Amino acid sequence: MKVLLVSESPVAGTILKFSEALNRVSGIDCTPFVLKGYKNNSFDIDFGVMSVFENWPQLLSDRAREADVIIMHNIADNNIVELVMAYKKTNSFIGYHYHSPPFEAPLYTYSVLKQHPFDAIFCVAQGHARFVENAIPVANIIEDINLVEGGYRRNSVFLGHLRTTDARWSSKVPRGFYETLLKELKRSAVSVYDIKKLYGSETVSNKIFINGLQSFSYVVDDVCSGLFHQTSLEALKSGCITFSAADEISLESFCSAAECPKPPFEQVGSPGEVIDRIEFYSRRANFLNKHIEENFSYSSKYLTKERLGNLFTKKLLHMLS
Incomplete structure (x- = not known):
């Protein structure tokens, strides 16, 4: 089963961690497709950002055409959603996972959710389900901490x-x-x-x-x-x-x-x-x-x-x- 995770940003590192978790499951091949990093480069993107390629829309449409499952993460640009919708397989599962509260900078809204027939809407399980009816809470995967032995608190x-x-x-x-x-x-x-x-x-x-x-x-x-x-x-x-x-x-x-x-x-x-x-x-x-x-x-x-x-x-x- 091919899974495609699409986002405009690293979404606080969650894309990489969700991809890692899915790729540990036998029979799943998960591909993350992140367009840009943050200005401050606060989260590493081991697989790189895709907007450096002039033909990134073609790359995204090719991957959407192959995927059995597509989940979009915090995408506010309706053009990206429409591109994926246009090229996805007719029987593929397509979900949307939002991580931000309304009007979080830079003015994040949920307008794309009203414009497209997603099979499921997921949200970060930190109180965000209240913003969209029937949203399914998902706990973020939190990085394990390398504790420093003898470190002073x-x-x-x-x-x-x-x-x-x-x-x-x-x-x-x-x-x-x-x-x-x-x-x-x-x-x-x-x-x-x-x-x-x-x-x-x-x-x-x-x-x-x-x-x-x-x-x-x-x-x-x-x-x-x-x-x-x-x-x-x-x-x-x-x-x-x-x-x-x-x-x-x-x-x-x-x-x-x-x-x-x-x-x-x-x-x-x-x-x-x-x-x-x-x-x-x-x-x-x-x-x-x-x-x-x-x-x-x-x-x-x-x-x-x-x-x-x-x-x-x-x-x-x-x-x-």
């Missing part, structure tokens, strides 16, 4: 945001949150870092980013929208106390897709609670260490790259049978 909080906006579903922290943390946590001797302060640059590759998470006690991903993001799960796998305002819709969606109990996020109802909890843990090292160990235990049971990859392939093959 700072009594510090990391705001590892590559991007956050003022849009309703992309506003991860309120304006001035970094400055507020700096001011309020001085009395607790807890430092606050963002990517620029930690690495000396505006952005770094995802591999460097996730390796750095384990050097922190606390990570803040999203304490505003009710969703959660890949950074939250990467932080759990790194052992960090992970502050989240994920609502019940988001948590239930993930637990259903990943077949697991609720992740041990440090649930907060407001940015002010983040400060209170950090001050609590900074004075009680035994509670901090216990929570870190709970995060490692949960991650080793439920968040391994192999397990999440197997769940994805099982769900897809069940739909196709």
Whole structure:
């Protein structure tokens, strides 16, 4: 069975990981077709980007013609969707997998979903199913963390945001949150870092980013929208106390897709609670260490790259049978 995964970007590295998981299954030949990388090259694309070829539309149409299963990931350009639809086999399965909330920069919308008869619509299982009726949540495959033996964990909080906006579903922290943390946590001797302060640059590759998470006690991903993001799960796998305002819709969606109990996020109802909890843990090292160990235990049971990859392939093959 030939599977084609099509995207305009690496989609936070998920295309490569889904492709790897599918190619581990006997009888499946999965080809990723990614048009462009991100401007900051934050995710490696081992197989290269296809837009460098002047005849990429021909290459895409040829692969669509051969594929038994086609899944488009976060494609907003209707011309690409129409090209695939025009050349796909009449009996092929064609799905769409969205990874972004509405109006995430650069103004992502779901308009293509209303214009084409997809056989199934998938979404990242982090609360995003609420945006499209009958969307099927799929847990992202999270990279395993190479833990550094003997590495020192700072009594510090990391705001590892590559991007956050003022849009309703992309506003991860309120304006001035970094400055507020700096001011309020001085009395607790807890430092606050963002990517620029930690690495000396505006952005770094995802591999460097996730390796750095384990050097922190606390990570803040999203304490505003009710969703959660890949950074939250990467932080759990790194052992960090992970502050989240994920609502019940988001948590239930993930637990259903990943077949697991609720992740041990440090649930907060407001940015002010983040400060209170950090001050609590900074004075009680035994509670901090216990929570870190709970995060490692949960991650080793439920968040391994192999397990999440197997769940994805099982769900897809069940739909196709």
